[in-house]
Amino acid sequence: MREVMTGNYASAYGAKLARAEVIAAYPITPQTSIVEKLADFVATGELKAQFIPVESEHSAMAACIAAQTAGARTYTATSSHGLALMHEVLTWASGARLPIVMTNVSRAMAPPWSVWVDHMDSIAQRDTGWLQFYCQSNQEVLDTIIMAYKVCESSGVMLPAMVVMDAFILSHTSEPVDIPDQALVDSFLPPYSPDLKIEVGKPMGFGSLVKPDQYMEFRYKAMLGMKASRDRFLRVEQEFKNIFGREHGGLLERYQCDDADVVLVAAGSVAATAKDVVDSMRAKGHRVGLARIRSFRPFPHDEVRALAGKVEGIAVLDRSYTFGAAGAMFTETKASAYSVQKRPVMKNYIAGLGGRDITPRILEKIFEDIQVVSKRGAEDEVEWVDVAGLPRRWR
Amino acid sequence: MGKPTIPETEFTFPGSTGCPGCGANLVMRYLLKGLGERTILSIPACCWAVMPGYWPSTCLKVPLLYTAFEATGAAMSGLRAALDVKGIKDVTVVGFAGDGGTVDIGLQAMSGAAERRTDGIYVMYDNEAYMNTGIQRSGSTPWGAWTTTTPVGSTHGFKHEAKKDIMAIMQAHRIPYAATVSVAHPEDFIKKVAKAKEVKGFRFIHAMSPCPPGWRMNPMHVVEVARLAVDTHAFPLYEIESGKVRITRKGKGAPVSEYLRFQGRFSHLTDVEIAAIQKAIDENWQMLLAKEASGT
């Protein structure tokens, strides 16, 4: 069934189709309509679940952790400050190897207050042991939530996942979305049944104290889980495609990259605009392409490496900035590209923070810049795009 | 001699890593005797997060979910929601936290769980400071006590702020049952726990929990000190059922100095300061009596 809906509703439908059993969430702009919709689904009985209207995001995640430990499939959604408040318990969820799935509507951090898109919130949680999937469309949001449960719940992975969508550009923008048939989703995603859960009659401690001679093994195993999630994700997407007839491009979606001289690497909704720009530039004879980081965790290391070996220049667009270094997408892309024989020239473009529009014209200029830079090298490795007071004109 | 009223079954194994004489050990022991095996515990950071022992052992005969310091209330809600959605009945969900994890950093999550009427029992074992991190003041540390962050110095000695009245805070949440218990009165303790177990909704147990290293006292005086806390009205035993206060042990009203003198954390106090403590205790006691009389 096709319906026109916002990214937030697509998210709520994703959780409903996945038959989340416990939902604990706290409202924050621009995530609120996800929670409201799910509260409705539960209230009307359309979704058989427990909805916990917690008093904070920290409690939302802590409640999901407890419920998931007791064997329930859980879901939550948040954004920016809510995600930051969760930080402590995010590491708890992954350390406890709980396949919780959460939507994060990416929004800027204050001060100054801003409710608009920016990836700093989720990038700042990069090291918490969560899988992170950045979406480009509302359909992808819905599909990724369902896929994420299947990836995360497989016994070789058992880690939580964050499905990231851009504030307002996706969360509040309506697009046609195909709502898959529940029976098909059920055949794709069986009920959650972990090997181990907390239950009476089995006196065990979940999360006990360990000594230095034990701790690293827990971390090592979590690393193995994350590593396994790469192949698992690709297989799950293939299976998804077989059943539902669509896919979204694996860990790193490549658009017109095969014969490209330069490519733009980006994540999130800006990729859709960038694809249009690639088309129009190609029409004028420029061999440009787009590589969309769909999975930031696990990072598509092999895919980036393969791409880096074929092109002369890579522009990486970051919608956040890691102070004292560069954009995180850039540093990671660069790290993956480092080991190829003939390294491309790489440059980082910081753009679109706090919801600033990244126009087709800006993307075109980034492509033009990387075309020049790829021939003679970059003077500044990191450039802030479209900032008042800087000499270069972007609009 | 009458028949012993304390159940003989133990739900704790020997091997807790608590200090010798730890009051919190007794709190757990009596609590589980009152609750039985169909109990799931959640414990945040506190001494009791360490006391079950190193992974993969545990000294408890009930399952235990460790949680973040401030998250006990939320963990209770999550556990209960999962049990409900799975249709699992007759399980008591228990949050078991220290005073710091309750009256300070965990107050929000607990208040949330109480307001949501999460079906479970929240137990606060009160050793009146952050003991796990080495005896720092908490909102539950009484006026006059030494801790490492309220050092007795020339300008600003000991703690100059009163203990938070957590029972009043919980009463204001209109929860169906709240009670104070003491390890010096195990029968009363277990009776209240058993009563709490039968109530539906959010229930609260405030357990006085003497701590020999933190209170600077000899471990052999733990039960005696707990008894004196009750007898001097420093820690009255009462319950609040559907909003109504009932004092369960009136006690002799012995002078508070009897209670204080066993504890090094109060050894710096002058007679004037002890008199001030006595005055505050008397006022609290009168207030409690008035509450009981007025049926609130």
Ligand SMILES: Cc1ncc(C[n+]2csc(CCOP(=O)(O)OP(=O)(O)O)c2C)c(N)n1
């Ligand atoms: C967020 C956070 N802050 C601080 C700590 C450190 N910490 C662990 S236990 C503890 C004190 C616990 O005090 P209380 O709740 O009274 O329990 P007790 O140790 O006295 O039994 C502190 C401060 C922590 N684990 N987590």
Ligand code: SF4
């Ligand atoms: S410090 Fe106090 S509360 Fe903690 S284990 Fe030792 S005696 Fe028990």
Ligand SMILES: [Mg+2]
């Ligand atoms: Mg304490």
